[in-house]
Amino acid sequence: MKRIRICEEHCIGCGLCEVHCVVQHSRSRNIIRAFREERDGIVPGVKVERDGHLSFALQCRHCEDAPCIEACMTGAMHRDPETGAVLCDTERCVGCWMCIMACPAGAVQRGASGKVASKCDLCIGEDVPVCVANCPNEALVLEDDGDD
Numbered sequence: 298m299k300r301i302r303i304c305e306e307h308c309i310g311c312g313l314c315e316v317h318c319v320v321q322h323s324r325s326r327n328i329i330r331a332f333r334e335e336r337d338g339i340v341p342g343v344k345v346e347r348d349g350h351l352s353f354a355l356q357c358r359h360c361e362d363a364p365c366i367e368a369c370m371t372g373a374m375h376r377d378p379e380t381g382a383v384l385c386d387t388e389r390c391v392g393c394w395m396c397i398m399a400c401p402a403g404a405v406q407r408g409a410s411g412k413v414a415s416k417c418d419l420c421i422g423e424d425v426p427v428c429v430a431n432c433p434n435e436a437l438v439l440e441d442d443g444d445d
Contacts, residue, residue, distance in 0.1 A: 298381035299419065299441050301429060303354050307436035308345070310352030314428035314437060315341040321420055321427040338409045342417030343428050343437075354428070354437055357404040357417040359383045365416075368399035373414070380419065387413045 316328070318341040323331035331339070343356040363383050365374045373389035374396050376382070385396070385405075390413040396405045397414065408415035420426040429437045 298359065299439055300359055301356060301417075301419070301426060302438045302440050303356075304436045304438060305351075305353045307434040308352045308354055309434055309436070310345055310347045311433065312345050313431055313433060314343045314354050315345055317427040317431040318342050318417075321423075340406060340409050340415040342415070344404075344406075354432075355402065355404055356428070357383060357400075358402050359417075359419065360401070364399040364401060365396035365405055368395040370395060374405075377421070380421070382419045382421065383416070384418055384421070385414050385416055390414050 319336065319339050320326060320328050320331045322339050322342070323335045325331060325335065343354050346353045346355050359382050363374070363376065366376060366383060368374070370393060371389045371391055373386045373391070375384060375386065377384050387408065392412045392414070394407070394414070397407070405414050405416045425439055429439045
C-alpha cells in the first residue's frame with residue numbers, strides 16, 4: 298500500500314499542500330474559482346500545524362488497523378479494496394463523529410457541511426497525491442510499504 302510519509306524537518310509551513318488539496322477536491326479544479334466560489338464547501342484532507350518556526354503536515358495515515366473503521370457504526374469509513382486507502386463514504390456517514398474520536402493521528406475532521414466526516418483520500422485516481430506532487434521542500438513523500 299502507498300502511504301504519505303511526512304518529513305517534518307523539511308516542512309516550512311507554507312500551506313501549499315492545503316491549497317492544492319482544496320483545488321483538487323473542488324468542482325472546478327481551478328485555483329481562483331476554488332477559493333473565491335467553492336472554498337466554503339471544502340475541507341482540505343491535510344492540515345498544516347504550526348508552532349513558531351516548527352510546522353508539520355497532518356493527514357490520515359491510512360492505518361493498517363484503522364480505528365476509525367472499527368468505530369464507524371454505518372460502514373461509511375472503509376478500506377478501498379484496490380488501493381488499501383481508508384476512505385469515507387459521505388453518503389453513508391451520519392455525523393456521529395466516532396471516527397474523529399477514534400483516530401490516533403487526529404486526521405479525521407468534520408466536513409465543510411458540519412454533517413459528515415472528512416479526511417485525506419490519497420487523491421484517488423491520481424498517480425501521486427497533489428499534496429506530495431506540489432510540496433516545494435519534498436516534506437511529503439509517497440512511499441510504498443510493500444504490503445500490496
